[in-house]
Amino acid sequence: xxxxxxxxxxxxxxxxxxxxxxxxxxxxxxxxxxxxxxxxxxxxxxxxxxxxxxxxxxxxxxxxxxxxxxxxxxxxxxxxxxxxxxxxxxxxxxxxxxxxxxxxxxxxxxxx
Amino acid sequence: xxxxxxxxxxxxxxxxxxxxxxxxxxxxxxxxxxxxxxxxxxxxxxxxxxxxxxxxxxxxxxxxxxxxxxxxxxxxxxxxxxxxxxxxxxxxxxxxxxxxxxxxxxxxxxxxx
Numbered sequence: 001x002x003x004x005x006x007x008x009x010x011x012x013x014x015x016x017x018x019x020x021x022x023x024x025x026x027x028x029x030x031x032x033x034x035x036x037x038x039x040x041x042x043x044x045x046x047x048x049x050x051x052x053x054x055x056x057x058x059x060x061x062x063x064x065x066x067x068x069x070x071x072x073x074x075x076x077x078x079x080x081x082x083x084x085x086x087x088x089x090x091x092x093x094x095x096x097x098x099x100x101x102x103x104x105x106x107x108x109x110x111x112x
Numbered sequence: 113x114x115x116x117x118x119x120x121x122x123x124x125x126x127x128x129x130x131x132x133x134x135x136x137x138x139x140x141x142x143x144x145x146x147x148x149x150x151x152x153x154x155x156x157x158x159x160x161x162x163x164x165x166x167x168x169x170x171x172x173x174x175x176x177x178x179x180x181x182x183x184x185x186x187x188x189x190x191x192x193x194x195x196x197x198x199x200x201x202x203x204x205x206x207x208x209x210x211x212x213x214x215x216x217x218x219x220x221x222x223x224x225x
Contacts, residue, residue: 043116
């Protein structure tokens with residue numbers, strides 16, 4: 001049972017464009033939704049996160065949109081740059097349990 | 113502040129052997145979680161330790177085990193290795209009061225031949 005579904009699997013965007021990655025979750029007990037960025041040979045790094053009582057959170061070029069009723073959330077990368085090329089993972093966690101549930105990941109390529 | 117460190121970074125073993133991986137969390141972090149990353153299954157939770165106690169366990173066979181020491185350093189062990197155990201094993205640490213924010217190490221790449 002896949003508790004967090006992520007799409008698309010891969011994404012190619014031109015430099016300066018907007019990258020959009022979508023996730024859907026099933027368990028309404030989740031109360032924290034982070035996004036991680038992973039470069040080849042590195043561990044995942046926390047990028048941005050949101051709680052379900054907030055509909056949007058923005059940090060620089062990265063924005064999370066959250067739709068609690070639809071149980072969906074998405075990552076928007078504005079003005080995408082070649083340096084953003086990486087694999088992005090959405091995740092969900094019930095804070096008291098300490099185990100992140102990850103989506104399958106999206107490999108983003110930003111073309112110059 | 114130093115990040116999460118994992119040793120060794122790369123490991124090659126043969127089927128049937130056992131392996132021990134090590135993780136040193138960020139200073140002051142008392143919770144350590146382990147994840148397995150494979151191309152097919154993605155990132156999957158193995159177990160979480162806090163104050164030398166396993167508090168949470170994922171859906172992996174008993175061949176996968178771990179422990180945590182009094183200084184919060186953690187080890188995971190895989191016995192009777194199978195080809196399917198080839199993966200990147202990631203350790204993440206977090207503050208006791210903030211389990212949600214987990215900081216990952218670079219991982220140990222295990223290849224089972």
